[in-house]
Amino acid sequence: MSAxxxxxxxxxxxxxxxxxxxxxxxxxxQMNALLNQRARRRAIWIWFSGLAxxxxxxxxxxxxxxxxxxxxxxxxxxxxxxxxxxxxxxEDLNALSTSIIETRNSVSKTPTSKESATxxxxxxxxxxxxxxxxxxxxxxxxxxxxxxxxxxxxIEKTEPKSNNTAAPNATATLDSSATTPVETHRSMxxxxxxxxxxxxxxxxxxTALPANKPSSNKTPRLYNFYVRAGVSKSIxxxxxxxxxxLGQEVGGGVQYFLKEHxxxxxxxxxxxxxxxxxxxxxxxxxxxxxxxxxSYLVNTSELYYLELPLMAHYRMNRLMIGGGFSGSYxxxxxxxxTHQVSSDRTSVTQxxxxxxxxxxxxxxxxxxxxxxxxxxxxxGSFIGARLNSGLFNVLAIEQKKIGMSRVDIxxxxxxx
Amino acid sequence: xxxxxxxxKRCKKDERKAQFELYKACYGxxxxxxLRYQKNTDDAKSVVNQAFLKVCDKLETYRAEVPxxxxxxxxxxxTAIDEYRKDKSQREHYNNQDLSEHYWESKMTDVNLAExxxxxxxxxxxxxxxxxxxxxxxxxxVIDGYDYAEVAVLLNxxxxxxxxxxxxxxxxxxxxxxxxxQTTETVLL
Numbered sequence: 001m002s003a004x005x006x007x008x009x010x011x012x013x014x015x016x017x018x019x020x021x022x023x024x025x026x027x028x029x030q031m032n033a034l035l036n037q038r039a040r041r042r043a044i045w046i047w048f049s050g051l052a053x054x055x056x057x058x059x060x061x062x063x064x065x066x067x068x069x070x071x072x073x074x075x076x077x078x079x080x081x082x083x084x085x086x087x088x089x090x091e092d093l094n095a096l097s098t099s100i101i102e103t104r105n106s107v108s109k110t111p112t113s114k115e116s117a118t119x120x121x122x123x124x125x126x127x128x129x130x131x132x133x134x135x136x137x138x139x140x141x142x143x144x145x146x147x148x149x150x151x152x153x154x155i156e157k158t159e160p161k162s163n164n165t166a167a168p169n170a171t172a173t174l175d176s177s178a179t180t181p182v183e184t185h186r187s188m189x190x191x192x193x194x195x196x197x198x199x200x201x202x203x204x205x206x207t208a209l210p211a212n213k214p215s216s217n218k219t220p221r222l223y224n225f226y227v228r229a230g231v232s233k234s235i236x237x238x239x240x241x242x243x244x245x246l247g248q249e250v251g252g253g254v255q256y257f258l259k260e261h262x263x264x265x266x267x268x269x270x271x272x273x274x275x276x277x278x279x280x281x282x283x284x285x286x287x288x289x290x291x292x293x294x295s296y297l298v299n300t301s302e303l304y305y306l307e308l309p310l311m312a313h314y315r316m317n318r319l320m321i322g323g324g325f326s327g328s329y330x331x332x333x334x335x336x337x338t339h340q341v342s343s344d345r346t347s348v349t350q351x352x353x354x355x356x357x358x359x360x361x362x363x364x365x366x367x368x369x370x371x372x373x374x375x376x377x378x379x380g381s382f383i384g385a386r387l388n389s390g391l392f393n394v395l396a397i398e399q400k401k402i403g404m405s406r407v408d409i410x411x412x413x414x415x416x
Numbered sequence: 417x418x419x420x421x422x423x424x425k426r427c428k429k430d431e432r433k434a435q436f437e438l439y440k441a442c443y444g445x446x447x448x449x450x451l452r453y454q455k456n457t458d459d460a461k462s463v464v465n466q467a468f469l470k471v472c473d474k475l476e477t478y479r480a481e482v483p484x485x486x487x488x489x490x491x492x493x494x495t496a497i498d499e500y501r502k503d504k505s506q507r508e509h510y511n512n513q514d515l516s517e518h519y520w521e522s523k524m525t526d527v528n529l530a531e532x533x534x535x536x537x538x539x540x541x542x543x544x545x546x547x548x549x550x551x552x553x554x555x556x557x558v559i560d561g562y563d564y565a566e567v568a569v570l571l572n573x574x575x576x577x578x579x580x581x582x583x584x585x586x587x588x589x590x591x592x593x594x595x596x597x598q599t600t601e602t603v604l605l
Contacts, residue, residue, distance in 0.1 A: 012536075012559050015535055016536045018536065027443065027464065028439055030461075032436075039430075
């Protein structure tokens with residue numbers, strides 16, 4: 001540093017060394033609030049880490065469970081036979097299906113020469129030869145009982161290969177009691193054939209999960225219980241009220257399957273809503289000859305609601321979309337009050353952190369409209385988003401109107 | 417600034433009482449620094465709190481071989497410079513500023529300290545009459561003893577620009593002091 005700069009520095013240093021800055025208690029109050037906020041952020045970070053771990057473990061568990069329980073009509077109707085799948089090629093199946101349809105359409109119960117040839121070809125080309133039925137007793141020759149999964153199935157014939165003009169585009173109905181030569185070959189390959197011909201509406205639905213549609217073997221339960229937890233972001237019509245941090249919510253409920261795709265649900269939840277509402281109250285009180293000015297700065301940062309949402313959902317495979325209404329009751333709120341008493345000579349500031357009590361400033365009951373969307377992650381777990389739009393004023397006072405909306409992101413887990 | 421090792425240890429444990437004691441000890445020196453870098457007292461207090469929050473956060477990394485006063489001073493200056501950089505409008509104001517004679521005349525009228533002593537507050541007022549970037553360079557290079565290279569990096573300007581700002585600030589401060597104090601103390605400058 002050059003000499004002139006040193007001189008200037010000496011002047012400034014001398015002046016600053018002589019300066020005495022008094023300590024400001026108000027600055028410490030602000031600092032104290034910042035330190036509290038920092039401590040809260042740490043706590044939230046720990047809370048979120050725990051929640052993320054819980055969600056990861058739960059999702060992992062439910063995913064592993066759902067993989068084991070994945071619905072598949074072929075495996076559920078009959079045990080899967082790898083030998084059968086490998087030996088029957090698509091051409092064989094087409095030829096066989098055509099011959100079945102043609103046989104059913106023909107008036108004669110005896111096979112024509114062409115049909116006999118088709119069957120003979122099929123038998124010659126495929127290595128799998130099913131054992132013949134014993135005479136119409138409903139059991140297979142190897143002794144196992146055969147129960148047709150689809151007793152009456154319509155088959156729409158789109159491309160007739162034969163020149164038989166008796167019933168070229170007719171819809172044939174197969175019943176188990178029909179005794180045609182072709183039916184003597186009906187065995188487990190029939191079931192495979194039927195599913196490949198997309199007679200079973202679920203056969204190609206590889207994404208279907210057990211909770212997604214009713215099982216043919218078992219009557220589904222009409223209701224189930226669930227728990228729900230997530231985070232929420234409150235949006236106030238006046239942006240000054242919005243809080244940068246997220247709120248939390250937990251709840252549990254029951255959903256009822258009204259129809260195959262229509263569900264009704266009711267739940268009970270607890271929500272912690274973040275907000276910033278600062279009120280300044282002042283007043284002068286006289287003690288003897290001294291007039292003290294009382295100044296209260298009340299900052300409300302959290303509202304606690306007990307909620308009762310009622311909703312209807314429409315289900316489309318994994319996605320559920322619904323709407324409804326929610327009634328909520330204000331359980332309490334969190335205030336931070338700074339009380340300053342000042343007179344001509346003294347000024348005392350007192351901060352009361354975290355006072356939990358109900359305040360008449362806010363409306364006790366709320367009513368809101370809900371829009372909800374859920375996506376099924378695994379058999380029993382859903383991720384969802386919910387828009388909660390408040391219909392009433394948050395404040396109990398009429399002069400000022402503040403509407404509140406909330407966006408929730410949550411995880412829902414069905415209880416078994 | 418008297419800060420014991422025991423107090424620092426207690427602060428590391430997040431003891432609020434210890435943090436209050438530390439804040440009380442550091443408040444004066446920190447505010448003195450911030451008052452030089454900020455436009456007004458409220459902003460300066462806000463920067464002091466931000467800097468102290470950083471001190472609390474980084475206290476785990478503090479090594480005892482470095483004087484605590486130096487460490488805390490460094491954090492405060494860095495926080496003040498960060499705030500300055502955030503305040504883009506201030507920089508834009510400087511860029512569009514007309515540094516004509518009329519500007520200086522108005523500044524000299526504002527700094528009406530003819531009847532005051534040459535104390536810290538009056539000196540700060542004089543420095544604040546400089547354009548913002550010149551204030552920052554002058555504070556960093558002359559008062560806080562930073563190198564030109566270091567200041568160039570901090571303020572994202574060239575070293576030559578820093579030198580020019582210091583030269584310019586000195587010249588203007590001399591003129592201002594001559595006009596305002598009208599004493600022999602200007603000889604020092």
